Amino acid sequence: xxxxxxxxxxxxxxxxxxxxxxxxxxxxxxxxxxxxxxxxxxxxxxxxxxxxxxxxxxxxxxxxxxxxxxxxxxxxxxxxxxxxxxxxxxxxxxxxxxxxxxxxxxxxxxxxxxxxxxxxxxxxxxxxxxxxxxxxxxxxxxxxxxxxxxxxxxxxxxxxxxxxxxxxxxxxxxxxxxxxxxxxxxxxxxxxxxxxxxxxxxxxxxxxxxxxxxxxxxxxxxxxxxxxxxxxxxxxxxxxxxxxxxxxxxxxxxxxxxxxxxxxxxxxxxxxxxxxxxxxxxxxxxxxxxxxxxxxxxxxxxxxxxxxxxx
Amino acid sequence: xxxxxxxxxxxxxxxxxxxxxxxxxxxxxxxxxxxxxxxxxxxxxxxxxxxxxxxxxxxxxxxxxxxxxxxxxxxxxxxxxxxxxxxxxxxxxxxxxxxxxxxxxxxxxxxxxxxxxxxxxxxxxxxxxxxxxxxxxxxxxxxxxxxxxxxxxxxxxxxxxxxxxxxxxxxxxxxxxxxxxxxxxxxxxxxxxxxxxxxxxxxxxxxxxxxxxxxxxxxxxxxxxxxxxxxxxxxxxxxxxxxxxxxxxxxxxxxxxxxxxxxxxxxxxxxxxxxxxxxxxxxxxxxxxxxxxxxxxxxxxxxxxxxxxxxxxxxxxxxxxxxxxxxxxxxxxxxxxxxxxxxxxxxxxxxxxxxxxxxxxxxxxxxxxxxxxxxxxxxxxxxxxxxxxxxxxxxxxxxxxxxxxxxxxxxxxxxxxxxxxxxxxxxxxxxxxxxxxxxxxxxxxxxxxxxxxxxxxxxxxxxxxxxxxxxxxxxxxxxxxxxxxxxxxxxxxxxxxxxxxxxxxxxxxxxxxxxxxxxxxxxxxxxxxxxxxxxxx
Ligand SMILES: Nc1ncnc2c1ncn2[C@@H]1O[C@H](COP(=O)(O)OP(=O)(O)OP(=O)(O)O)[C@@H](O)[C@H]1O
Ligand SMILES: [Mg+2]
Numbered sequence: 001x002x003x004x005x006x007x008x009x010x011x012x013x014x015x016x017x018x019x020x021x022x023x024x025x026x027x028x029x030x031x032x033x034x035x036x037x038x039x040x041x042x043x044x045x046x047x048x049x050x051x052x053x054x055x056x057x058x059x060x061x062x063x064x065x066x067x068x069x070x071x072x073x074x075x076x077x078x079x080x081x082x083x084x085x086x087x088x089x090x091x092x093x094x095x096x097x098x099x100x101x102x103x104x105x106x107x108x109x110x111x112x113x114x115x116x117x118x119x120x121x122x123x124x125x126x127x128x129x130x131x132x133x134x135x136x137x138x139x140x141x142x143x144x145x146x147x148x149x150x151x152x153x154x155x156x157x158x159x160x161x162x163x164x165x166x167x168x169x170x171x172x173x174x175x176x177x178x179x180x181x182x183x184x185x186x187x188x189x190x191x192x193x194x195x196x197x198x199x200x201x202x203x204x205x206x207x208x209x210x211x212x213x214x215x216x217x218x219x220x221x222x223x224x225x226x227x228x229x230x231x232x233x234x235x236x237x238x239x240x241x242x243x244x245x246x247x248x249x250x251x252x253x254x255x256x257x258x259x260x261x262x263x264x265x266x267x268x269x270x271x272x273x274x275x276x277x278x279x280x281x282x283x284x285x286x287x288x289x290x291x292x293x294x295x296x297x298x299x300x301x302x303x304x305x306x307x308x309x310x311x
Numbered sequence: 312x313x314x315x316x317x318x319x320x321x322x323x324x325x326x327x328x329x330x331x332x333x334x335x336x337x338x339x340x341x342x343x344x345x346x347x348x349x350x351x352x353x354x355x356x357x358x359x360x361x362x363x364x365x366x367x368x369x370x371x372x373x374x375x376x377x378x379x380x381x382x383x384x385x386x387x388x389x390x391x392x393x394x395x396x397x398x399x400x401x402x403x404x405x406x407x408x409x410x411x412x413x414x415x416x417x418x419x420x421x422x423x424x425x426x427x428x429x430x431x432x433x434x435x436x437x438x439x440x441x442x443x444x445x446x447x448x449x450x451x452x453x454x455x456x457x458x459x460x461x462x463x464x465x466x467x468x469x470x471x472x473x474x475x476x477x478x479x480x481x482x483x484x485x486x487x488x489x490x491x492x493x494x495x496x497x498x499x500x501x502x503x504x505x506x507x508x509x510x511x512x513x514x515x516x517x518x519x520x521x522x523x524x525x526x527x528x529x530x531x532x533x534x535x536x537x538x539x540x541x542x543x544x545x546x547x548x549x550x551x552x553x554x555x556x557x558x559x560x561x562x563x564x565x566x567x568x569x570x571x572x573x574x575x576x577x578x579x580x581x582x583x584x585x586x587x588x589x590x591x592x593x594x595x596x597x598x599x600x601x602x603x604x605x606x607x608x609x610x611x612x613x614x615x616x617x618x619x620x621x622x623x624x625x626x627x628x629x630x631x632x633x634x635x636x637x638x639x640x641x642x643x644x645x646x647x648x649x650x651x652x653x654x655x656x657x658x659x660x661x662x663x664x665x666x667x668x669x670x671x672x673x674x675x676x677x678x679x680x681x682x683x684x685x686x687x688x689x690x691x692x693x694x695x696x697x698x699x700x701x702x703x704x705x706x707x708x709x710x711x712x713x714x715x716x717x718x719x720x721x722x723x724x725x726x727x728x729x730x731x732x733x734x735x736x737x738x739x740x741x742x743x744x745x746x747x748x749x750x751x752x753x754x755x756x757x758x759x760x761x762x763x764x765x766x767x768x769x770x771x772x773x774x775x776x777x778x779x780x781x782x783x784x785x786x787x788x789x790x791x792x793x794x795x796x797x798x799x800x801x802x803x804x805x806x807x808x809x810x811x812x813x814x815x816x817x818x819x820x821x822x823x824x825x826x827x828x829x830x831x832x833x834x835x836x837x838x839x840x841x842x843x844x845x846x847x848x
Contacts, residue, residue, distance in 0.1 A: 052655045071658060079655040085647020089325060101317050102656040147652065 003066040005154045005185040011060035020046045022209035035196030036189035038206035044189040045082045075104040078152035084140045086131035093127045096146040103150035117145045157188035193294040207301035224291035228269050231258045231285035314657045318665025326673040340684035360484045361529035368536045379564035384485045385456045391483050393448040399477035400441035425468050439472050490521040539569040619790045630727045633674045638744045641735030659824045667728045715792040722808045723785025733819030736826035758786030769794030778804050781811035
C-alpha cells in the first residue's frame, strides 16, 4: 500500500465568497514529521479540520490513511485542536482515558496508559487532580497526551506549542520525537519557525489560503540564496565585484565593519575566500550564513502576512 | 454503538458526581417529609395551651360553651391516645394480618363492662384485641367523653390493655383552658370595664396568673344576656383572630342550643329533625367503556383518571431537569472546544445520542429515586395496612395504560432532549441559551394549562386537536390515556410523534454539526434555515 497518510487534492473551502483555503494539494509521506506553517488566517486550521472531516471541503478530495473520511480511520488518528480545553471536573487521568476509550482502547488499558503517559511527561503528581486545577500549559499537555494515548498512526496537532513555557516546549518536542521514533506520521502547525526547523523533515507553508511551499526543510532553505559575512580591510569593495554576488550590504546582524554578500543560487561560498586570498586581503571574519526557516518564511509569505494583518 | 455507550457513560458519571444531582435527589424526599411532618410538628409543639377568660351574662349558655370546649380538649387527647395505642400495638397488629370485623355496638358493650370491672379488682377484664383498641376511640359517644369519671376510666382501661413494654402515655397539653379574671377586675364590672382592663393582657403586655404560672391571655369571650336572640352578638377578643377554632366551637354550640330551643318552642321533635337532616340521595356512577358487570366507577377508577396527571407532571419535571444538564454540557464542550476532539472521534449522531442517553439515564435515576422515596415515605407513614398504594399501583399498571405512558414519556422526553441539545450547540453561554429557552418553556406551559380540563372532556375537540401537535402530543395523550381514546388516535399520534422525534433528531444533528464549530453570535433564524438546507457545512 503506497498511499501517504495525508493527501490533499485541489482542496478548496469557501465561506460565502471568501476562499479560506484555495486549491491546495500536498502529501505527507509516511513516517515524517511535517510542519504546517503560515501566517495568521492562512487557512491552516481550516485545512486541518477538513483533514479530520470536521469540516467538508467545498471542492477537492482528501485522503487520510487511505480513507476518504477521517472518521473511518478515527482510531488511528490523534488530533489536538487549536483551541484547547478540558472537562473541568474530570481528573487528568480520567480525561486521557476517556478519549482513548472513544478511540477504541479498552477501559482498564486506557487508565493504565493514561497514568504512564502523565508519569512519563512530568505530570505524574497531577494524575488525580481535577483538570480545573491545572495551569493552562499543564492542561494543554494533558490534552496532547489525550490525543495520542491510543497510539495513533497519524497525529495532527494544531499549534501544540502555543502557550507553553520554554521547558514545556522542550517536552512537547520530545513528545513529537517519541511519536516519530515509533514510525508514526505527524503534522503540526506552528508560528514558531525554530520548532519546525528543529524537528521537521518537511514543511508545508500556506499563505492566504494558497499553498506557498511544500517540500523538505532543506529544499525550503535552498529557496533563499546563501550569504557570506566578511570583515577585512578592503574586502567589501573587492568582493562586491564577483559575478556570483548579487547583493551586498552591511551585515544584517549589525556588527561594525562586517559586510554581507548575497550569493547567486548554487554559488560556492569558497569562491569569496579564494578571491580574498588571491587579492591578499586578510580576513578577520569569514562566515557562511545558511538561511533559516524564519527567513524562508518571511521571504515566502511576508507580503501576504502583512496584508492579512491589515485586512 | 460502543461510542454512544461511552459518551453516555461519561455524561452519566459526570452528572451523577455533581452536587446538584445529589441535592436534587435528597431535596425531594426531605420536602415530602417536611410536608407531612411539619403541620404535625407545629401542632404538637407550636400550639400551646390557649388561655381564655369567659364572661357569661346569660343563663347557662356559658356552661354549654364550656362543655363544648372540654369536648374539644378531650377529643384532642383522645386522638393522641389513639395514635399512642396504634404505635404501641403496631407489632401485634402486624402479626395478625387478618382483618377483624368490628361490631361497634358489641365493642361499646365490652367497653362498658370493662369500665365496671375496672372498679372491682376481683373481676377479670375481658381483653381487647389490638385492632379494637385502635378503633374504639372513634366510637366513643360524646356523653362518655364529657363525663369526667368515665373519661378518666376509659383512659385507664385502654392504657391497661397495652403490651407491657409500651411507653408511657404523656397527656398532651390542653387545647384551651379557662382562667379567672386577674385581680382588680371582677365579673360584676361592666363589659366595657372588663374589656379595658384586659386589653394589656390580650396584647401580651401583661401576664395572667394561673396555678402559680404566668400565662399569656389568648382570648376574652363575652356571652351577652340574651345571646340566642338574633340581634345579640357574642363578643370575642383576641390578638390572634386567625385562630378561629375557639370561637367557631363556641358559636357552634350556641347555635345548636338556639335551634334546639326553637324546635321546642315550635313543638318539633329535635331528634326527628336530626334524622331528617341526615337523609342523603346517593348515586352510582357507570362508565360505558367498561365491560358489562364492571361498569361501576370505584375509587380505582378515580385514581386511574387522575394518575395521568401525575405522569404528565413527571414528564414535565423530567424534561426540565435534563434541559439544564444538556445545555450546560453542550455549552461546556463547545466553549472549551472539546467538541472538536469529540467530533474527530465520533460522528455527530453518536455524540448527540450519547449525550441524550447519558443525561436521560441521569434523569431516570433521579426519578426512580424520587418515586422510590415517595412510596417509601408513604408506606412508612400510612402503615402496612394501607391499601391505597396497592390501589394506585394496580390502577396504573394495566398493560394498555402503562404501555401508553411509557411510550409517550420516552418519546416526549427525546423530542425535547434533542431540541435542547440542538439549542445548546448554537449557543456559547447559558445566557444566550436562555433566550431560546424562554419561548420553549412557554410552549411547554400550554399542556400544563390544559391538564385540568382534559380529564373532564378527554375525547373532546380541544383535547383531540392538541393531541396532534407534536410538542404537546405526549402530555395531552398521557392525560387522555385513561379515558380510552379511539385506537386510531392513539396509533396516529404515536406514529406522528415518532416521526417528529426523528425529524427533531435529524434537525438537531444537522444544527449541532455546524453549531458546535461556530463561535460568536448565535445564528439568526434565517441562517439556521440555510444550515438546514445544507448550503453551509
Ligand atoms: N466559520 C468561518 N466563517 C467564515 N470565515 C472563516 C471561518 N473559519 C475561518 N474563516 C476564515 O478563514 C481564514 C482561515 O482561517 P484559519 O483559522 O484556517 O486560519 P489559520 O491559518 O489557522 O490562522 P491562525 O494562525 O491565526 O490560527 C481566516 O481568514 C478566517 O477568517
Ligand atoms: Mg489556526
